[in-house]
Amino acid sequence: MDVQRKLAILADAAKYDASCASSGTEKRDSRDGKGLGSTAPGMGICHSYAPDGRCISLLKVLLTNACAYDCLYCVNRASSNVPRARFTVDEVVQLTLDFYRRNYIEGLFLSSGIIRSADYTMEQIVEVARRLREEHHFRGYIHLKTIPEADDALIAKAGRYADRLSINIEVPEETSLAQLAPEKNVRAIRRTMGRLRLKLDEATEAKKAPTRTKPPRFAPAGQSTQMIVGADAATDQTILDTSANLYGSYNLKRVYYSAFSPIPDSSRALPLQAPPLVREHRLYQADWLMRFYGFEAGEIIDPAAGMLSLEIDPKLAWALRHRERFPLDVNRASREELLRIPGFGRKAVDRIIDTRRNSAIRSSDLAKLHIPRNKALPFIVLPDHRPPAYQLDGARLAERFRPKAQQLGFGF
Amino acid sequence: MHRIRLDSDTDFDGWRKAARELVLADVAPADITWSVTGDEPELFDAAGLSPDAGAFAETAAPFTHFTQSPSPAQTFNVPARFVELAQLAILHRDPQRFAYLYQLLWRLRANPELMQVATDPDVARLSAMAKAVRRDEHKMHAFVRFREIGREPKSRYVAWFEPEHHIVELAAPFFARRFADMEWSILTPDVCAHWDGHRVAITPGVTKAMAPSEDRLEQTWLTYYASIFNPARLKTKAMQAEMPKKYWRNLPEAALIKPLIEHAERKAHAMVAAEATAPRKPQRQEQPMTRAKPKADTLAHLREEAKDCRACDLWKDATQTVFGEGPQHATVMLVGEQPGDKEDLAGKPFVGPAGQMLDRALAEAGVDRSKTYVTNAVKHFKFVPRGKIRLHQKPNTPEIKACRQWYERELAAVQPLLVVAMGATAAQSVLGKVTPINANRGHLIDRDDGPQVLVTVHPSYLLRLPDAEAKEREYARFVDDLKIVAAHLRKADVA
Numbered sequence: 001m002d003v004q005r006k007l008a009i010l011a012d013a014a015k016y017d018a019s020c021a022s023s024g025t026e027k028r029d030s031r032d033g034k035g036l037g038s039t040a041p042g043m044g045i046c047h048s049y050a051p052d053g054r055c056i057s058l059l060k061v062l063l064t065n066a067c068a069y070d071c072l073y074c075v076n077r078a079s080s081n082v083p084r085a086r087f088t089v090d091e092v093v094q095l096t097l098d099f100y101r102r103n104y105i106e107g108l109f110l111s112s113g114i115i116r117s118a119d120y121t122m123e124q125i126v127e128v129a130r131r132l133r134e135e136h137h138f139r140g141y142i143h144l145k146t147i148p149e150a151d152d153a154l155i156a157k158a159g160r161y162a163d164r165l166s167i168n169i170e171v172p173e174e175t176s177l178a179q180l181a182p183e184k185n186v187r188a189i190r191r192t193m194g195r196l197r198l199k200l201d202e203a204t205e206a207k208k209a210p211t212r213t214k215p216p217r218f219a220p221a222g223q224s225t226q227m228i229v230g231a232d233a234a235t236d237q238t239i240l241d242t243s244a245n246l247y248g249s250y251n252l253k254r255v256y257y258s259a260f261s262p263i264p265d266s267s268r269a270l271p272l273q274a275p276p277l278v279r280e281h282r283l284y285q286a287d288w289l290m291r292f293y294g295f296e297a298g299e300i301i302d303p304a305a306g307m308l309s310l311e312i313d314p315k316l317a318w319a320l321r322h323r324e325r326f327p328l329d330v331n332r333a334s335r336e337e338l339l340r341i342p343g344f345g346r347k348a349v350d351r352i353i354d355t356r357r358n359s360a361i362r363s364s365d366l367a368k369l370h371i372p373r374n375k376a377l378p379f380i381v382l383p384d385h386r387p388p389a390y391q392l393d394g395a396r397l398a399e400r401f402r403p404k405a406q407q408l409g410f411g412f
Numbered sequence: 413m414h415r416i417r418l419d420s421d422t423d424f425d426g427w428r429k430a431a432r433e434l435v436l437a438d439v440a441p442a443d444i445t446w447s448v449t450g451d452e453p454e455l456f457d458a459a460g461l462s463p464d465a466g467a468f469a470e471t472a473a474p475f476t477h478f479t480q481s482p483s484p485a486q487t488f489n490v491p492a493r494f495v496e497l498a499q500l501a502i503l504h505r506d507p508q509r510f511a512y513l514y515q516l517l518w519r520l521r522a523n524p525e526l527m528q529v530a531t532d533p534d535v536a537r538l539s540a541m542a543k544a545v546r547r548d549e550h551k552m553h554a555f556v557r558f559r560e561i562g563r564e565p566k567s568r569y570v571a572w573f574e575p576e577h578h579i580v581e582l583a584a585p586f587f588a589r590r591f592a593d594m595e596w597s598i599l600t601p602d603v604c605a606h607w608d609g610h611r612v613a614i615t616p617g618v619t620k621a622m623a624p625s626e627d628r629l630e631q632t633w634l635t636y637y638a639s640i641f642n643p644a645r646l647k648t649k650a651m652q653a654e655m656p657k658k659y660w661r662n663l664p665e666a667a668l669i670k671p672l673i674e675h676a677e678r679k680a681h682a683m684v685a686a687e688a689t690a691p692r693k694p695q696r697q698e699q700p701m702t703r704a705k706p707k708a709d710t711l712a713h714l715r716e717e718a719k720d721c722r723a724c725d726l727w728k729d730a731t732q733t734v735f736g737e738g739p740q741h742a743t744v745m746l747v748g749e750q751p752g753d754k755e756d757l758a759g760k761p762f763v764g765p766a767g768q769m770l771d772r773a774l775a776e777a778g779v780d781r782s783k784t785y786v787t788n789a790v791k792h793f794k795f796v797p798r799g800k801i802r803l804h805q806k807p808n809t810p811e812i813k814a815c816r817q818w819y820e821r822e823l824a825a826v827q828p829l830l831v832v833a834m835g836a837t838a839a840q841s842v843l844g845k846v847t848p849i850n851a852n853r854g855h856l857i858d859r860d861d862g863p864q865v866l867v868t869v870h871p872s873y874l875l876r877l878p879d880a881e882a883k884e885r886e887y888a889r890f891v892d893d894l895k896i897v898a899a900h901l902r903k904a905d906v907a
């Protein structure tokens with residue numbers, strides 16, 4: 001089979017993994033002229049976008065889509081009838097370098113079906129990264145999928161070459177995983193995450209300590225995971241609780257939510273209808289509220305519903321349930337309070353705090369701060385604006401934010 | 413009217429020099445027109461800045477050249493933020509940018525705080541321009557597509573790009589850092605950047621015909637682009653927001669967008685409509701959560717069995733069961749409260765800060781830890797997540813009771829002569845009832861139904877003590893308690 005045919009199969013097999021970004025690593029470049037590539041600590045670069053709206057920043061492929069496991073939600077499961085292929089280590093290395101030189105990509109995201117054993121599979125994955133780094137002096141971004149229960153030495157090696165390691169939690173609850181992926185074990189996945197965290201902590205500690213020897217390098221962009229949404233009956237509350245636990249326990253950089261997607265040749269045990277993509281979007285918004293806006297996992301969702309509203313964003317929904325905290329005076333409120341106002345982003349809050357020292361914020365300034373007026377005005381007080389009391393108390397307020405009666409254009 | 417002509421579209425130094433002298437000479441913004449060498453000056457009158465700027469243009473003075481550098485007395489300070497903003501905004505393609513910048517500079521003299529005011533119209537306008545420049549630079553980093561001329565290792569890489577603003581020189585160092593070992597050129601209609609392995613050279617702009625039109629890898633890249641796209645998730649608006657159409661004509665993969673979208677709906681429908689396939693081989697049976705009890709409890713058996721314990725809810729949020737560790741027939745069994753953060757991650761008891769405290773105290777008391785069996789009353793870490801940390805929670809009585817089976821079976825397997833219960837939770841589990849520590853510590857408690865017991869504090873109690881003096885005193889007491897263990901062991905050895 002030629003490389004192009006393999007690429008078609010093995011990229012197709014990898015497209016369901018959402019945990020693909022190229023940000024947050026250390027700074028490197030190839031200015032010394034010996035190697036190829038660079039990374040910057042800030043944002044990764046999306047080199048293209050696919051019509052599914054997703055960023056293409058890495059060559060995202062599987063080493064092989066043959067897999068011994070039979071996870072029902074997965075297109076590569078042992079019982080699936082998809083065509084199979086397997087890259088050689090060299091083929092992936094060459095493809096990465098060739099794509100990189102043309103500026104198509106930032107680096108490589110390599111995953112694999114589990115073949116022979118966890119150790120054998122992990123060894124192959126690590127070997128690709130080793131060759132890129134040691135033989136080709138590649139300094140671009142490398143993200144490797146960690147195989148649960150692979151040998152500790154292999155994991156340490158993976159962390160030496162990779163920028164990021166990830167291991168997918170798959171579904172939020174152990175019971176679902178037992179049904180959907182009988183060979184997978186949440187405990188093993190969590191144990192591996194725990195091992196990664198210890199190694200990440202060690203590397204951070206070593207960096208802080210004043211020694212002359214270089215600290216052991218271990219995945220400077222940290223670890224991440226993916227959770228599939230909608231393949232089981234878990235509520236959004238369960239999902240957020242799991243995320244909060246994962247962030248706290250394993251210091252993950254990101255939890256990715258991937259709406260279960262219909263796959264060719266799907267199993268009878270699964271819903272054929274995908275969950276609405278907007279559910280995934282709302283989960284990302286809720287996740288942001290936890291990580292950057294000071295919200296706790298337990299306060300984002302209406303306890304009576306257990307699910308995020310599909311119609312309005314989680315912060316607005318929270319504000320509507322907590323009207324007693326509003327209106328807030330934009331020129332006086334604390335940073336924490338400002339962050340809870342619907343429509344107020346982090347950057348806008350920073351600018352407000354800078355600006356109001358010198359000049360009061362007025363309603364005509366909202367546009368300059370990129371704050372949507374309609375969303376924010378009912379909740380704020382400005383020198384030239386105060387929402388009428390009946391508005392904030394009234395039942396019509398929530399109505400005003402609901403999308404006009406129309407079919408949502410999501411799903412199909 | 414002052415007419416200032418700058419050397420190039422990106423001549424920040426020229427602008428700065430001129431602007432400084434104009435401000436010092438008290439020349440109002442409306443009295444200046446800015447232009448760039450080679451451009452038509454009429455295009456750049458200060459129209460719109462001031463209602464009567466046009467009138468002055470008629471009687472404009474010849475172009476002013478500022479060649480003499482100002483004396484130190486003729487300088488003044490501007491906020492660093494302004495300089496950063498100006499260096500970016502000057503790269504914007506808007507012909508009025510020099511005038512806008514001058515106007516802000518002019519106002520900054522009277523109000524040095526102005527840069528702080530994000531809502532000021534001049535600050536907002538220039539910030540938006542700087543942002544557009546940054547975005548265009550970022551898009552250039554992303555969307556430049558090199559095409560190979562010749563074959564490695566002798567190949568050259570050449571790209572054609574059409575930037576929206578004057579960003580080629582701004583963006584070039586990124587490519588030099590990234591592709592240091594290859595020779596490359598980025599050709600644009602404005603200027604071109606070339607890298608020879610040592611430095612970036614800038615040459616005048618060229619036409620698209622000068623750039624290569626194909627590359628041997630392009631088809632492979634298109635294959636990748638088509639394969640990584642999931643037809644069940646069409647979101648074309650999101651795509652266009654990030655990859656605006658103006659960039660499409662120089663992106664080889666953009667030719668695929670239309671056909672991919674057209675086929676997407678059909679493909680997705682087909683997937684859903686297709687019959688689900690029956691598995692090729694029988695599904696494996698789910699493993700039972702708790703296996704049948706083996707007859708003889710060896711520690712190895714117990715450890716395996718405890719991995720799947722669900723006797724209380726604590727297993728749910730924790731990483732793993734942290735079981736006891738040590739020789740199968742240790743003389744002394746040390747029992748703590750529950751694993752902490754580190755223990756939970758590592759799967760071993762007493763490896764975190766409390767464990768280090770324990771190690772130190774044991775060594776000081778003369779007890780060899782490797783000869784003891786170390787475990788916890790409760791085998792799972794109980795905590796609440798708070799952002800990036802986990803706050804330790806005390807296990808409650810039902811949890812202690814649920815977990816006691818493991819302690820009892822460990823005890824039966826190890827058969828120690830002495831059990832040391834550290835802390836109230838351990839004492840409750842070991843002695844089977846709530847037992848205050850202070851009233852009972854410092855002596856061996858004889859029991860008919862098992863080994864002797866010694867109660868003492870938990871090492872993490874020592875870690876939590878706020879003042880150094882109390883810490884030292886309590887630590888010494890703890891070591892004293894452990895010395896009882898040492899003495900006991902010596903006696904047992906002699907016997």
Ligand code: SF4
Pocket residue numbers: 718721722723724725726727733790791792811814815816818
């Ligand atoms: S804490 Fe003890 S009883 Fe509760 S699940 Fe864990 S091992 Fe079982």
